[in-house]
Amino acid sequence: MVFAIEEINNSTELLPGIKLGYEIHDSCSTVPVAMHVTFQLSNGLDPVFYTGDNCSQSGLVMAIVGESESTQSISMSRIIGPFNIPLVSHFATCACLSDKQYYPNFFRTVPSDQFLADALAKLLKHFGWTWIGAVRSDSDYGNNGMASFLQAAQKEGICVEYSESLHRTDPRSRIQRVADVIRRSTAVVIVAFTYSPELTLLLGELSLKPSPPRQWIGGYWPTNQEMLKFNFCAGAIGFGIQKSVNPGLREFLLDLSPTKVAASPVLTEFWEDAFNCRMGKNAAKDETVCDGTEDIQTLKSPYTDTSQLRGTNTVYKAVYAIAHAIHSAACEDANSTAQCDKFTRMESKQVLSQLKKVNFSQNGYDVSFDANGDPVARYDLVNWQQSESGSIEMVTVGLYDASQPEGQEFSIDRNLTWMDGGKDVPVSVCSESCPPGTRKVLQKGKPICCYDCISCPEGEISNTTDSPNCFPCPKEFWPNAERDTCFPKPVEFLSFDEVLGIILAAFSVAGACLAIVTTAIFFRHRTSPIVRANNSELSFLLLFSLTLCFLCSLTFIGAPSDWSCRLRHTAFGITFVLCMSCVLGKTVVVLMAFKATLPGSNVMKWFGPLQQRITVVSFTFIQVLICTIWLCLSPPFRFENLTIYKERIILECALGSAIGFWVVIGYIGLLALFCLVLAVLARKLPDNFNEAKLITFSMLIFCAVWITFIPAYVSSPGKFTVAVEIFAILASSFGLILCIFAPKCYIILFKPEKNTKKHLMNKNQS
Template sequence: MGDSVSREDGFAFWMTENFLSLRLVVLLLLLQTDCKKNPAVCTMNDLLQVQYQYYQPGDLIIGGITSHLVSFYEGADFNTYPKPKSDTEPLVMVKKYQHVLSLAFAVKEINENHKILPNITLGFHVYDSHFDAQITYQNTLNLLFSQQRTVPNYNCDMKKNLVAVIGGLDSETSVYTATILSLYKIPQVTYCLYAPGVSDVTQRSSLYRMVPNEQHQYTGIVKLLLHFQWKWVGMLAMDDDKGEKFVQTMECMFSHNDICTAFIERMPKQRNILGIINFYDLHMDIIASLRKTSVNVCVASADAQMTLVLQVVLNLIEADVMMPINKVWIMTAHWDFSVEPYFKKLDINVFHGALSFAVQFVEIQEFQDFLQIWNPSTSGGDGFIGAFWEQAFSCLLFPDTNMGNETKGACTRKEKLESLPGAFFEMGMTSQSYSIYNAVYAVAYSLNALHLSRNRHGTMVGGDHLEIFKGKQFKLHSFLRSISFNNSAGDKISFDEKGELLAGFDILNWVTFPNKSFLKVKVGRMDPQSPLSRLFSVNKTSITWRSQFKQAVPLALCNDPCYPGSSRKKKEGELFCCYNCAPCPEGKISNERDMDDCIKCPKDQYPNKKRNQCLPKDLNFLSYDEPLGISMTVLALALSAATALVLGIFIKHRNTPIVKANNRNLSYALLISLLLCFLCSLLFIGRPQFLTCHLRQTAFGIIFSVAVSSVLAKTLTVVLAFRATKPGSKMRKWVGKKFSNSFILSCSFIQAGICIVWLCTDPPFPYLDMNSLSTEIVVECNEGSANMLYYILGYMGLLALVSFIVAFFARKLPDTFNEAKCITFSMLVFCSVWLSFVPTYLSTKGKYMVAVEIFSILASSAGILGCIFSPKCYIIVMRPELNSKEQQKIEISKNLTTEATMLGNRQN
């Protein structure tokens, strides 16, 4: 579907532009009689006769249609007899005269090379298109038929053995020529780049292109813009179908690559290529756009007419506003930088630092030697050199015939082409001349292949070796399609299946100088035949920018870029390249310029303060190496040592009354459990591992249950001991070791059962918490089932609460060394610590959560140790006289007196 549409568009383009010319060709083709019988044909031929041509005889003739002459003539008004188009001397685009010379040079080399077409000489016949459709058609017919008078399908010139045609400069000229040559199956090798959409029409079986596909150039332009991050550019093109196709193609590619066009201007197309100087007002919009200082880069579709028009317009702007147009110009491969002699005052510095594409080419040193000796005396049958020489050197070859031009002197005919400024004429082979040079060689190698093929099959035995070429040009196509050779510079030349050159584009940097000379520096290339990693390359250190940019890469953005740490925010009502910059929100970064949105860091990283980089998160756990971990470890060990000391004191004084009171074994069990409580806090310090995660809470829960149940057992022992002292009390059987041991084991087994269920169903495990802290990874033990932890804490709390209540009511019972008061205070401390633990634990994160639990373990254990055992240790160590049986008797009598008093008070 897409191909058919493009072909229809191309055909419509060709028909609308050239309808009159097509009628002329059809008429000439239909009239196949002699001029004497049809004077109208002769008259028409007279009007179209062109005197400028370059003919060199040979066994086989290669035709050429160049474009370097510009003719001026008046349009027909149908009231007077029209003047022939050749009556006025044309203006010469001197730089494009090199195209003729490159063809002549290639033929000269081939004739001197006896390995190609031995015993056969090549000749050539070159006409010019004059940038005119009618003349192009006429000169194409002249190549096919008589040089003196064109009668289609009648050729009285038996020496003209035309085998192929090379040309033309632009796509229109090539299409005009192909229209006629395709009827006769004569191969045409063109060196022009086609506009998008027109190329489908030109894919004829007889047409070959010594240039790569145009699409590679457009891809290269986009990659060049993206390489320098140029997103805000202007675009210039001619106001015709080619220019419109160029604009449409580039706009589509720009939008797909986030590039915006600040302006799109179209140069008015003039019938006369020099008419621009008289239409200044028509370019006011273009001038206004180019004055914009915010646009530093302009892309131009620089065909032959655009090249001259753009130079004139830019010089007019600078003369008008008295300020340079500081732009980086990006030109297509049509660009051939030149200043014609009739515009000698044009300033070429307006294109200093420009970048252009060119078909890949290699310097041919022998061509420069050929040009150095070229002059009117050595040119042979060159019919173009007269007009060229006079206009290039501002002299007269034939002064006597130019009486009206006294300002010019006579030419010496020894002028040197190398003396001309580079803007007028280049001694080095240009990209287009290189394509013509290769085109001639492609035809020659194909002819040679055809010749060898006929020899192998015995066709020439006993016959004329030229007979195989006469009228057999169509057989040359199969050899042209498959041709592959290395030219004299070692460059490989071959066509693809579409008849296009398998090559890429060079990127040139133009460096101009005040004396109208310049340098072309190759700074990169677009090579579609290379691997993807080398498809496009550019060496920006080799590029010379305009002095205003101070050798820094120019910026081409609608506004200042959004630097890392911010993202783009669209401006309402403007193109997407124009935007505001918004700082990245919390938790996000942007690490590149002009990011559409900020991105989140990976879970193991966090944004820095500038929010332009993600930093790795540190591991967060209570380590033995940090002050908090060290202090907790020292405190736990100190309390463990204190507990061991108390245990040692109790063991040493195990037979004293104060130790025996309230069950000595319960004191030992309590002290050992407290010792283990202090030591189990060390399980919470260090990086969590599988084993430590399993042991942390379970060991803490079971050991604390033993400690609290021991305290409760001591409290119950006090109560039971008081009840058992009454006469006839049945409580005596409950007072003893069996009760206390059974009670402790029963309470501990319940806690152990909860822990076992926890470990079997949903146990704790090491876990990396990425989200709790913004800058750190919390290495923790995931509790698995948090409810089981709350069951353990709740059970301990229940034991502590019961112990506190029982001890509170037993605090005033008369008993020797009654420790119910101490137990009451210890349980008060225990309950206070763990009640404050819950909200504190839930409100902290990371290692501080672990530190809170360690502190609660140490504080509650130290509270029990201090409140219960410090008074006894004080008596044992500091007041040993109170730790005796006599003192015990005194205490018992006091207690009995106190009890009697209490009973008396109750009876009263």
């Protein structure tokens, strides 16, 4: 402070012609002494110190620099607040002092603990530490700072295993209890919001019975050179006030003549302690006397080391801030020169008002105050690293700037050393992170950082680490085995590429070929008695319809579309009705032929070829009409079935109108039943080759297949529904062609001697 004031008094730009005076008091780190001094300053100084024309007025204090601790600063600010005397602290960091309602005259050149608390929480989050221990000084600084930190830590998802307080005046039993809590804890990282004296007591106790390695994190204490003696804290990380180099300060500090030392009790005490001697009259008989040959230039102590000036720099800023405020109140700047009136009657209220507007740069650092009297929060990130000699030294490894965007506050430009000198970031969590594919479930009665990892349920995923919830995949998607990604569900349908589809298609083509071959055989032998006797016209029409029946099953294979769905059901319905109409016609012809052989019967004229054609066309037209109504009102359509299987999509044909489908099936069944009844009635007609018996067998097979089809169709899942339908079509078609036409083809090809009119008319032979 003295160095800064003398620098200002010698300046030609700042307060030219005005000399700043000062008086320094020691609060002895106690509130009563600080309050006593504050009352003295607010009452004015004894005029005896101000003689002649050196001062503008008698003993009026314009501003106070201090205090270094928050508790004393709170008391001082409350005393001098009503007098509008500004208090500029260089080290009081309690966030409570930012409240202008209670402390309207308070300013500081060190960031508030609120910024430090946020910085500590973000540092923990940056390195992934979520399970920590906390130690604080039992003071305004420690209690308020820790409260701010715990609030910031909670926002970042950090949990505190324990939070202990201690004071420098506590009995040793209290210090031992806190040390035991640290030894028993599972948290690897400890955040210490303490003054150096309290932490010195705690670390001293821990050194007696070492605890497991701990990663120490702190505010300002890691920048205290005297704390470096605790080697087991190697790797500690802390935030420090930005250090700076003040040109000329080292020379000023070392410019100590014996006369200056003797004139100051403080310097005398320092001199005697530094050189282990006694000044003149203070020396006892057996003590070394300081004889003036001591050379401070050779002294190595924190006093002479100006490489780590942090708190010193905030004092420097505080003095300059007050000087700039006085300059703004007492001087006028014109033409790049300042004119100051040292005799102007200035009041502290003016200085207070101008302090709020201060904005200047000194030695490369900007100085200004926000609405709460706080500066911009910038900290050096300090790491305790072991040097080659084995000693612990402070190393600035980065910068924290609260004015930067979220997530970009840290700028780390050097490697850090961790606890026990390790190179790997220590892990301090209550529970290991839950990988993607799982979710966190809190453990009962424990903080939110203690949890179990539970796999996501079926159909849900989590794609981030430590996800609190699992999310269902969209309906067209399904999770992978790890349940961390949704993939499109595979689409399933009966295709020509799979074994089942190939087998069914092969039987379908084989059936169609069999029908064509049979047609060719019948056409080749169309004049033979067995062909002519069995109504060749209806036989050829029946073979044609069977060929279509075999081929229509192919429309059921492959990826469904709206048009293929309409085609497959209508083609199936119409071709089978055509087939049943032909069979029905053949059955009726057999019955009528037998009736015609009876004496006086003229039945055949009522069921000749024309009537047979009309019957087939009429029955078929009814089915065509049913299918047309079905297609017009509610036709089948392509449908993605997501309900049968959760993990895949079944591509199928929805019926549109279920009534339409079952009417089509029911009509076919009705004709088949009618055919069966007529065939049963004609099965014992006395013919050497009784076609009614063959039709009866074929109808029994047909009805058995389709009666079995109904429950199988309803219960079959997915593509197997289509396979059941194709199987029913093929089985019934093969039943018809084999039962009705195979015996005839056998006689035509292998028993030509039976293919005669005489043989067919011989009723006595079997």
